[in-house]
Amino acid sequence: MDQDALKREVGRAAVAQVKDGMVLGLGTGSTAEAFLHALSERVKDGLTVRGVPTSQRTAELCRTLGIALTDLEQDPVLDLAIDGADEIDPDLNLIKGGGGALLREKIVAAAAKDMLVIADGSKLVSTLGAFPLPVEIIPFGAAATLHAIEEVCASHGLTANASIRPNLATSQADSAPLITDGGHWIVDCKLGAIGDAAQLDSALRGVPGVVETGLFIAMASQALVAKDGAVEVIKPQ
Ligand SMILES: O=C[C@H](O)[C@H](O)[C@H](O)COP(=O)(O)O
Numbered sequence: 693m694d695q696d697a698l699k700r701e702v703g704r705a706a707v708a709q710v711k712d713g714m715v716l717g718l719g720t721g722s723t724a725e726a727f728l729h730a731l732s733e734r735v736k737d738g739l740t741v742r743g744v745p746t747s748q749r750t751a752e753l754c755r756t757l758g759i760a761l762t763d764l765e766q767d768p769v770l771d772l773a774i775d776g777a778d779e780i781d782p783d784l785n786l787i788k789g790g791g792g793a794l795l796r797e798k799i800v801a802a803a804a805k806d807m808l809v810i811a812d813g814s815k816l817v818s819t820l821g822a823f824p825l826p827v828e829i830i831p832f833g834a835a836a837t838l839h840a841i842e843e844v845c846a847s848h849g850l851t852a853n854a855s856i857r858p859n860l861a862t863s864q865a866d867s868a869p870l871i872t873d874g875g876h877w878i879v880d881c882k883l884g885a886i887g888d889a890a891q892l893d894s895a896l897r898g899v900p901g902v903v904e905t906g907l908f909i910a911m912a913s914q915a916l917v918a919k920d921g922a923v924e925v926i927k928p929q
Pocket residue numbers: 719720721722723724775776777778787788789790791792793794797
């Protein structure tokens with residue numbers, strides 16, 4: 693089964709956990725979009741839900757699919773957040789932010805009673821860090837913030853190989869930074885295996901200029917992972 697088919701399968705499996713009347717957190721990325729397509733089918737059949745989108749891209753897709761939107765002002769507590777991930781470790785700690793939506797994703801996941809992660813099997817890892825860790829920063833003083841991020845990583849025995857994510861939607865020759873929905877930039881850190889992800893997350897969030905990291909520590913309550921034609925349910929160890 694190809695990766696897109698696995699994403700559709702796990703999207704359908706996630707919809708089975710959505711109950712009528714729920715207020716949802718709606719993730720970003722190709723797996724979250726597969727879920728939204730499956731959700732819209734149930735909405736057409738009469739399911740009533742509303743959701744807080746974690747990005748402008750997700751909000752636009754929901755409008756197209758007829759999924760009702762709300763926000764955290766009207767609904768500060770969500771029943772369930774459903775989102776993809778770039779890496780998932782056995783404790784369900786995650787790296788997220790490959791699509792640049794990590795800040796809103798983390799706010800929405802924190803506002804939810806439960807976070808359900810959905811992925812294909814390629815996202816399961818024994819240790820986080822092969823995927824470059826996204827860190828969202830304020831543009832002011834970016835070079836100094838990037839330097840401080842490298843120092844923090846070094847103090848955790850890691851080489852950050854940090855770079856500001858370019859906006860690849862513009863021409864390749866144009867190295868303008870990607871601007872997130874929150875008006876920030878993203879630093880990608882090619883770390884390799886992260887020994888203590890919780891400690892690194894907390895240290896990075898202590899750097900002035902860092903808004904958030906893509907490390908989601910102990911936030912997910914369950915993962916649905918599609919592989920070999922079956923969907924595995926994983927709970928934190
Ligand atoms: O910023 C993007 C999000 O964290 C995505 O959920 C993550 O990158 C996974 O995306 P995909 O499902 O496309 O692999």
